[in-house]
Amino acid sequence: MVRVIPMASSIRPTLSSFRFSPLFNRSPRFSFSHFSTAVPQSQSFGIKACRLLRQDGNSMRVMSSGNVSSPLTAASSENVLEWVKQDKRRMLHVVYRVGDLDRTIKFYTECLGMKLLRKRDIPEERYTNAFLGYGPEDSQFVIELTYNYGVDKYDIGSGFGHFGIAVDDVSKTVELIRAKGGKITREPGPVKGGKTVIAFVEDPDGYKFELLERGPTPEPLCQVMLRVGDLNRSIEFYEKAFGMELLRTRDNPENKYTIAMLGYGPEDKTTVLELTYNYGVTEYDKGNAYAQIAIGTDDVYKTAEAIKLSKGKVTREPGPLPGINTKITACLDPDGWKTVFVDNIDFLKELE
Template sequence: MVRIIPMASSIRPSLSSLKFSGSSSRCAVSLYSFNSSRRLVSFNLASAVPQTQLFGLKASRLLRGNGCSVPMAGAGNVAQGSTAATPENVLEWVKQDKRRFLHVVYRVGDLDRTIKFYTECLGMKLLRKRDIPEERYTNAFLGYGPEDSHFVIELTYNYGVDKYDIGTAFGHFGIAVEDVAKAVELIKAKGGKVTREPGPVKGGSTVIAFIEDPDGYKFELLERWPTPEPLCQVMLRVGDLDRSINFYEKAFGLELLRKRDNPEYKYTIAMLGYGPEDKNAVLELTYNYGVTEYDKGNAYAQLAIGTDDVYKTAEAIKLVGGKITREPGPLPGINTKITACLDPDGWKTVFVDNVDFLKELE
């Protein structure tokens, strides 16, 4: 098992993230802003993030919804409306909430090097970049389309940190391409590392290949075209697949699109998303037989998901046993409402208010 490297206090979280230290040391937290001209505010995590106790309700005690939708409260009374809702209706509301994957956040050791690789080898566009010298970090957003309609990557470079521990829990990102063989030829020509040559997936017909970026993050290239969402997968490993599926369906409103067991290689995968796999980014969960714990390292950070109501979102997460690490509410200084949580395996997700997110992009 690879040792988890503790996060130093100088390592800052990135846009839309609140990074928590596992140690007792205090660390500053950088609040995100999508407009570099806006003032960024920092506050101390120890005093800003209250400790939250889980409801501890078992899934068997959660009654199924009656099919009625719960009207969304206005901005002025959203907290009151959420408090008045019953657990059954909160979980039913999750299914109707307008959600999508916004971006995935992770850390790299050389931002310019990574941007060059992603744009030249993977065909991404640099959407925006911002430097926060007072917090000693830089963010870059890359993807295949605008942030208001596409799933994108958010890279974070922390001043003076050139290497991170990816760990054993993170799997890979998925990118759909028109021709896997041609994509691999280009990557090789640019000096990229190919770890799995193009060919049909084991037990199937889809042509795939695996590559690594300069920091060691793995990317699976899938021959699937045309597609409106080329950045199509985030794969994470979990210790109990059925537990994770239950959590993501109920708390996140994700749909189980498919599940496949591969006893020959002793693993099972599940694809979950907010729409069909060929048109939307999906979360791929992998369970390896007999493995219940993994080392998460300190490289991968979190997913960000849009929601119409961060307050009801937090209630639903608590009801199914998730841990809230940032209580729902507006961020000081920019007023974007968010909430953050951990799933049963400790994977972090930040939910961002849909209306506030679009305002940040203006």
Template sequence: MASLSVSVSAGLNLSMFRASLPLSSPSLTLSSVRNSSSSYNPSRRLALFHLGSALPQSQLLGVQSSKFLRADGKTIEAAQDGNVAQSSTTVTRENVLGWAKNDKRRLLHVVYRVGDLDKTIKFYTECLGMKLLRKRDIPEERYTNAFLGYGPEDSHFVVELTYNYGVDRYDIGTGFGHFGVAVEDVAKTVELIKAKGGKVTREPGPVKGGSTIIAFVEDPDGYKFELLERGPTPEPLCQVMLRVGDLDRAINFYKKAFGMELLRLRDNPDYKYTVAMMGYGPEDKNAVLELTYNYGVTDYDKGNGYAQIAIGTDDVYKTADAIKINGGVITREPGPLPGINTKITACLDPDGWKSVFVDNVDFLKELE
């Protein structure tokens, strides 16, 4: 398939909601968007959280009314779609900044697109030891998604794979780095992957400038996985690495807007890069976001393969406020999704990486 270019718009328009979608996919035309609302049914549940992976734009545009905080600290009323949603409280800059730190947040899943779903599932289950948690086909919207991981979705970070009918290849770009998987024996895992025909791009050995044993492998679509040798951990799917153009800006944003902690900062002047580990708990027990800054590189091609991370929150309205005042762009105003009333909000960080926040209570209800 020819290269699939993507543009990111800062405005709240259809081009924003199409960001990173394969432009040739039949399910992504405006005609299918206009006609999709009549075929909507609540059984799709968590597939609705794609918001830029395979979700029809008509479902994204049904946003509700709430109060939002402007950059000057004043609240404004935003009304959409004729519905009134209840914002938690009138907010001030001070309590919004404190909210993100005290919110009960957890990385829920990471979403990306693959060209052969069955082949990818086979690689993840046989080579990486993941379990297929569930799989759903949505023929009227011409996509299938599968959730895989090392434990149930209500307590573990999982991958959400999306296959768009007829699209067999994606451009991963230069901005996405890798996923991290903790294993007890890197060498043994690499031998298994080789035996299954997997591609090893970095043989087992200590990380440059450190002692942790690592290796790199690629899945059938070319997504890289870093294997890290660790003892038993409750969260083997442990990292998502993204490259950023301004590390200080990114750290500040994720601390204040997302409520993450800076767990570790490592500068490697010999190799001209710096890494910041951000997350909601220790690296050995939680999935973390690994932000990488390469000296002198301020912008990256994000391609159209990687989509977003979903994060749980107790209040999508306050979360959106915190994101806005800390330089993020809201691409889906906070409120319930049509039909199932699951509350979400979606945003871009200062580098254009997308995240979706999902109400914690609503998320658990959807999993039932």
């Protein structure tokens, strides 16, 4: 994940619904050491004397020196990158940390209309998770909140932007939030240079939510906005490594920024990633509050290959998590934003 500000040793970050999450997240089913120590050689690649390159049903390749080789031919590289475009991918959830879980749940359910889907307390590891959204995790994008015992404040940083929520009536939603004591940072009105009615509100921890006036949509939790230092570089990476489609770009020279919307379907039907480039700004402080996005994939091994071929950094080699069969891989984009890919079938089993 992005470079994270050191935390007190008593904090135990959690795992997401696939049993991974925030800083180096934990799960009640396996320990933090699974992310900080070497996994069995048969479960990873890039380890000397390892016999397996990947477990995708194809033959394995081992270099004579005993080091596992990477795909060497242009044909194999091209095949992997072409496969990415056909992979069945979906943005699954976003993970971040809050200072008062009950307070945040109250705000999200009463003001933003979300549902508390499930809650998990792990006292021996001193953290609690809560999953919220507008529909079930197996079909909709949701939020995973993490509360670490005794930590009531985090640094959101300057790199994280906002989450987007589609609502029928922005003005009515804003008045409801105001009546509940919520903070309105941008009153309802048309977006600059457009017609869409929007507003901005803040949750109790300072995370910003953009309210967008839209008709009925299957995915109300519709955007995650992150700031990047080179928009063209980021677009190329997300298209090539993640298989996302560039839906549109919009330049705003008056306010000196450009945005790009990317995703796995149209904006009005799926959750999308909004990347923002501010003229002349190449780096951002990512703080220690926002953690990562999770994306489903049919093959974490091929996904890791594609990330490496696209010059991304794989931070967790693909393979089953020790103790369970859920296969994942984790990576950083060119700006250091973390994403975790999870096997689609394993994810559904985890939700059973």
